[in-house]
Amino acid sequence: MPGRATSLAWQSLFPASRPCTARATSRQVLYHLHESAVQRAVHDVGRAAGLTKGATCHALRHSFATHLLGAGTDIRTIQTLLGHNDVRTTMIYNHIVDRGLLDVISPLDR
Structure with a gap:
């Protein structure tokens, strides 16, 4: 190529x-x-x-997904970025929205 x-x-x-x-x-x-x-x-x-x-790659992946949700990215886009075949797997990240934790500001954003 x-x-x-x-x-x-x-x-x-x-x-x-x-x-x-x-x-x-x-x-x-x-x-x-x-x-x-x-x-x-x-x-x-x-x-x-x-x-x-303990810091893990999975924690970074989880943080990436929840920050995308917090920024208003639609769930289908997040599904694609994470490589999930089923949107139900991606919907797990919605529990962060339900608990109101998206108002927390990342130290990297300060």
Whole structure:
């Protein structure tokens, strides 16, 4: 596919630190980090920040979804972004709206 090197869709958010050899082509390639490495990094950052509750990638995903709801994004868009097949799975995030917690301002927004 032409343009892969400059297309954002083909870029990795978490690139590996060193290249490896692809078995199929014997070429040097740079893959993405293994998910456990990202999970470990998120946990370590939370610990370094002094969080008393464990920081997880799932917590970041949950925060992303609830902030989208708070900003007025429709549930179908959130469903698509999260990759849920069934909207009922996405509807779980509505409990935040029901409890009125969307009035809380994120520290990042201050």
